Amino acid sequence: IAYYHKADSLEIQENPLKTKRIIYQNLGDLYRETKDFESALFYYEKTKVITDSTNDNFQNLTIKVANTETELSEKQKEILIEQQKAKDNKNISYGLGSALGLGSIIAFLLFRSTKRKQRIAEQEKEIEIQKTEKILKEQELNTIDAMIAGQEKERQRLASDLHDSVGATLSAAKMQFDHLKKNKGHLKNEDELFSSTGQLLEQAYKEVRAMAHVKNSGVIAKNGLLPAVQKLAKNASVTKNLSIEVQDFGLEERLEGAMEIAIFRMIQELVTNIIKHAEASEAHISITQHEQSINIMVEDNGKGFDALHKPQQEGMGLGSIEKRIEHIEGTLEVDSSRGKGTSVSIDIPL
Numbered sequence: 001i002a003y004y005h006k007a008d009s010l011e012i013q014e015n016p017l018k019t020k021r022i023i024y025q026n027l028g029d030l031y032r033e034t035k036d037f038e039s040a041l042f043y044y045e046k047t048k049v050i051t052d053s054t055n056d057n058f059q060n061l062t063i064k065v066a067n068t069e070t071e072l073s074e075k076q077k078e079i080l081i082e083q084q085k086a087k088d089n090k091n092i093s094y095g096l097g098s099a100l101g102l103g104s105i106i107a108f109l110l111f112r113s114t115k116r117k118q119r120i121a122e123q124e125k126e127i128e129i130q131k132t133e134k135i136l137k138e139q140e141l142n143t144i145d146a147m148i149a150g151q152e153k154e155r156q157r158l159a160s161d162l163h164d165s166v167g168a169t170l171s172a173a174k175m176q177f178d179h180l181k182k183n184k185g186h187l188k189n190e191d192e193l194f195s196s197t198g199q200l201l202e203q204a205y206k207e208v209r210a211m212a213h214v215k216n217s218g219v220i221a222k223n224g225l226l227p228a229v230q231k232l233a234k235n236a237s238v239t240k241n242l243s244i245e246v247q248d249f250g251l252e253e254r255l256e257g258a259m260e261i262a263i264f265r266m267i268q269e270l271v272t273n274i275i276k277h278a279e280a281s282e283a284h285i286s287i288t289q290h291e292q293s294i295n296i297m298v299e300d301n302g303k304g305f306d307a308l309h310k311p312q313q314e315g316m317g318l319g320s321i322e323k324r325i326e327h328i329e330g331t332l333e334v335d336s337s338r339g340k341g342t343s344v345s346i347d348i349p350l
Contacts, residue, residue, distance in 0.1 A: 001030050009138070011131055021050040075105050158211065160320065164265045165207050168272040172236045173200035175275055179241060200235060225260040226251055229267055229285060236271055243282050244271065250289040255350070262328060263287075263296060263348070266321050270298040270344055273318075278302025278342065289350075296346040304336045321346075 004027050012019050024047040031040035082098035176197045180190065187193065226248050233244035254260065267285060274283050280302030288295045318334070325332045328348055336342035 001027065001034075004030070011135075016127075017050050017054055021047055021054070024050065072105070075101070160265070161211055162208075163320070164268050164272075165211075166204050168232065168268045168275075169200055169204040169207060169235065171272050171275045173197050173204065175236075175241070176200065203235070224254045225264055226287065228260075228264050229287065232264075232268060232271060233283075233285060236275060242275065242280060244274075245282075245284050247284070247286045248288070249286070251287055252289075255294070259328070259348075259350075262324055263294070266324055266346060267296060267298060269321050274298075274300045274302065278304075280341065292350055294348050294350060296348075297343070299341065299343045301341045304338050304340050304342050306336075306338060 004023050008020070008023050008027075024043045028040045028043035028047060031037070031043065079098050079102060082101075083095070086092075086095040086098070176193055180187070180193050180197070184190075226246075230246050233246045236242060237244045255263070271283070271285075274280055278300045280300035283298070283300040286295075286297045288297075322332055325346060325348070330346060330348035333345045334342070335345075
């Protein structure tokens with residue numbers, strides 16, 4: 001059905017009515033087979049209109065040919081009569097008159113043929129103009145739809161990047177700030193923590209600025225996936241409350257740019273969830289590249305949750321990760337129970 005609709009939208013050069021009739025007949029049959037009788041009736045009626053129009057044109061043409069043949073026959077009889085009279089009367093002038101009559105008939109037929117060709121040419125020109133107007137209108141609508149879709153996609157991308165990138169950095173900064181606030185005056189490395197918190201805020205500022213200049217890939221574009229994940233783990237492990245370890249297996253070559261960014265955003269979201277909700281002291285990130293897939297495992301020793309009833313946290317959470325994985329045809333498994341931490345496994349085909 002989709003291909004017949006596409007064929008219907010194309011410009012047809014030869015036998016347009018016959019081709020349209022075949023397209024509408026087949027569309028009607030297909031819609032009838034899919035039980036869409038309303039659409040089937042619609043295209044059967046369009047087929048009938050074209051068929052009736054073709055039959056009317058054929059009948060009119062047949063009548064015109066018959067009339068022309070009758071006229072020719074009558075004129076030929078007159079010529080024969082005149083010729084017979086010419087023979088009987090041996091009147092040269094009468095013969096010349098008959099010849100003049102024959103010339104008039106030929107001129108009349110030529111005139112009618114020329115007029116008919118002009119009408120056909122005008123009709124075809126009008127049809128072409130209508131087709132052109134229809135195509136231009138469809139192109140205009142398609143352009144508007146594409147512009148709206150692009151704007152919506154850009155808004156969604158910006159919202160996701162703000163949440164994943166800046167959100168994770170600010171979450172780490174907030175965790176450090178809360179640690180400083182609770183233990184003010186009792187920390188030996190207080191200056192170091194203040195400096196680290198300032199660096200995280202500076203990084204968040206740079207990430208926002210990079211987004212404003214359409215540079216959202218950051219360290220991934222420069223150094224690759226693994227260095228970006230290691231830096232993420234280092235920033236989140238500045239305080240003694242949380243330690244994140246990163247391991248890789250078989251990740252010897254860089255992945256395609258869009259794939260690296262997608263994987264980094266998922267790991268970033270999982271680390272953000274650990275910082276915000278898990279109350280964990282240790283976390284482990286492993287990235288394993290196989291021949292035809294890549295596996296990401298993120299584990300923590302936090303408070304966990306009931307995996308059968310996922311918590312409805314504010315923000316994007318696991319729902320955002322599930323959408324990303326679904327988009328790249330991957331799989332997600334969550335293993336967690338209260339008081340026993342959480343393990344998230346992601347498999348992505350390459």
